[in-house]
Amino acid sequence: MPQGRISANLNSPTVGVFVDMGHPLLNRAVDGFFKIGTVGASRVAAEEVYSALNKGRVTKHDLEHTFKKMGKEGLQCGAVAGLYTGLEYGVERVRGRRDWKNALISGAFTGAILSLADNSSRDKMVRNAITGGAIATASEFIRYLT
Incomplete structure (x- = not known):
């Protein structure tokens, strides 16, 4: 069974994290999952900060709700991105074109x-x-x- 590796780099203005799953299809799907999942969670965080600023207060319940919503949205966005990138790689391999x-x-x-x-x-x-x-x-x- 292939072993996975994680490597990261931080060069302004980009941040790159690569997870090696041992196969290009899995690599692309996991990469898409993490990158777009992070974007989805970040979107929720930004919305909730805006909402808290409008209310003028933050409660423990608000924070719990925010983290649950961030996790759910991150998983949903990540799953869609992982599915799409995996399919795109498969279609590319079948068609032989990019x-x-x-x-x-x-x-x-x-x-x-x-x-x-x-x-x-x-x-x-x-x-x-x-x-x-x-x-x-x-x-x-x-x-x-x-």
């Missing part, structure tokens, strides 16, 4: 799979697949704008 079509296919499958997890209707699954494909493709186009 282009925007991989993002389109992976985004569509991710949207459809998330709909299956919610027991959504067929119509909602198709809409989520279209939305997932569109968002993923747009992010690919934006990434390569220069």
Whole structure:
């Protein structure tokens, strides 16, 4: 069984953490999970700080609620990102190319799979697949704008 490794670097303005799971598919999925999960948790933290500033007070209950919400949101965002990046790697390997079509296919499958997890209707699954494909493709186009 492959052994995992963790390495980190801190160079301004980027922070990189790499977890070696022994296979590129797992590496990308775990990397996406951690990076986007952190973004999701950070978003909740920022919202809750804003809310606390508006209220003018913070209670122990508020802090507990915030940490639970950060964990839940981090896991959800991380799971979606891990699924997407894993699918994108798989599509890239099957197609033998690295282009925007991989993002389109992976985004569509991710949207459809998330709909299956919610027991959504067929119509909602198709809409989520279209939305997932569109968002993923747009992010690919934006990434390569220069």
